[in-house]
Amino acid sequence: MIYFDKVSKIHRDGTPALEDVTLSISPKEFVSIVGHSGAGKTTLIKMLLAEDRPTEGTVFFESADVHAFPKSKLHHYRRKIGTVFQDFRLIPNKTAYENIAFAMEAAGRPEDEIRSDVPHILDLVDLGGKGHHFPNQLSGGEQQRIAIGRAIINQPDLIVADEPTGNLDPVNTYEIMDILKKINELGTTVLITTHNKGVVDSIGRRVITMDRGRIVRDDMQGQYVL
C-alpha cells in the first residue's frame, strides 16, 4: 500500500533528515514508528503526505508516486488519508461539529450525508454532547478525539497520526490509542509515530525504530527498544 523507495531528505543547510529509507506497509497493518526527537519520524510523515519533497527517492501510495501529483490534484490524494497531529490542528473558529463536517464538505459530500454521519462520528469518539463547542472550550484529549473524528469521517484507507498522544495525559493517551486500535480493527491501515514506550508496548504490533534519519530496526511484533 505504501512504499518508500530509497528516500533521502537533505535540508538546505546540508544536514540529512532522512537517509536512504526503504519501507513498505501493507493494508490493514498497524505500524508504529519510534525514535528520539530528530530521528526523522515527522519528516517521514511529511514525505508521505506530500507536504515536503524528498531530495532523492520516491514515495508510492497504491503504486502512484505521491510527489508526481500536480498541486491542483493533490487534495484528491489527501482525501484517501486521515491525518492526526500532536498539536491537533483543529480550525479554531469552527465548532467540533463543523471541524468534522469540514472534511466532508471539502470532499463534496452531500448535506444529508453530513447531517447523518457527523453525529455518528461524534458519538464514536465519545463527544456526542460537545458538538457545538469550539476547540478552545475543549480539553486536549477532547480536541484530539475531534481530530481523529475528522480523520476518519471520509472513511480513508489510511490513518496517519504524528505523535497523537504527545500532548496528552496517560488517561487520554490510553483512550486515543484505544480509538486508533478500533479503527484498525475495522480495516483501516494505521501509521503512528511516537516516543511513548507505554503506547508502543501496549499495541504489540509492527514497530519501526528510527535513528538519525535511518531505519535501525523493523520488528513485526515489536517493543520499544532504544
Place this chain on the structure above:
Amino acid sequence: MWMMIKRMVATGAKNFVRSGAVSFATVLVMTVTLAIIGSLIFLSAILGNTLSALEDKVDVNVYFVTNAQERDIIAIKERLEDIPEVSAVTYTTREDRLAEFRTRHENDQLTLQALDELNDNPLGAALSVKAKDPSQYQGIVEFLEEDPSISPAGGPIIDSINYFQNKTVIDRLTSAINATERAGLVIVIIFALASTIIALATIRLAIYTARDEIAVMRLVGASNAYIRGPFIVAGVISGLLASILALLLFYPATWYAGTALQNWLGGFNLFSYYMSHFGMVFSILVGSGILLGALASWLAVRRYLKI
C-alpha cells in the same frame, strides 16, 4: 458545483461574523479607502463644474461704430453663428447699451451729467460672442479681423474687439483651472492608491492569522478553490459593507459641504450632485469595494496555499 458554492458563501459569511474585531477593522479601513475614492468623484465634479462656470463667463465683445447699420450687424451675427466653434451670439442695440451704462453708473452723477450734455448716444451696438471652448476665441477674433465683408464700403464698422484686453486674463484663467484640476486629481489619486495599499495590507494581515488553518485544510483534503472561496466571500462582504458605510457617510458630508460651499463654488451644490448622480457613485463605490475585497483576499490566500 452549486452545493460547493453555497457552502463557500455560507462559510465565508460565518467566518466574517465570527472574526468580529478583525472584520470590523477591515471594514473601517476599506470604508476610508472608498471614501477617498468617492471624494475623487466629487472633486472632479467640483473642478469640472467650476471650469465650465468660469468658461461660461468668458466671452468676446465686438463693439461697432455708432453709425454702423443694423442690417450689417445682423449679417455679421449670422455669419458668426455659422461658425461651428461659436456657441452663442448676443446682439445688444445702442439703446440697450446706453440703458445698461446708465444703470451701471446710477450712483455717479458726474458721468450721467456728462452723458446728458451729449446730443447723441455715444455708444455703438455690440455683439457678445461665446465660444464652445475658451481656446477657440483666438480663431473667432481672427475670423472677424480677416473677413473682408465686414468692412463694407462706408469704412470699417467694427470699432474694437475687447478680446485683446481680456486675452491675458482668459489665458491665465484657463491654464490655472487646468493646472488645479490636474494637481487635485493627482493628489487624490495618490491618496486613493495609498489607502488601497493599506486596505490590501489589512486584509492580508487578517488572512495571515489564518495561515495555519489554510495548511490544515490542505492536509484534510480541501481543494485550493474550496479553501479560497470563503475568504473571497468574506472579502466581498467587507467591501460591500464598507461601500454602504461610505455611501451613508457621504450623505451628511455632502449635505454639509454643499450648503457651506455653495456660494463659493458658484451655486454648485454637492448634495444635489450626489443625489442626482447617486447611481453612478453607488456603482463605482460598491464595484470598487467588492473588487478590492475579493482581489485582496485572493492575493493573500494564494501565498498560504503552497503546501
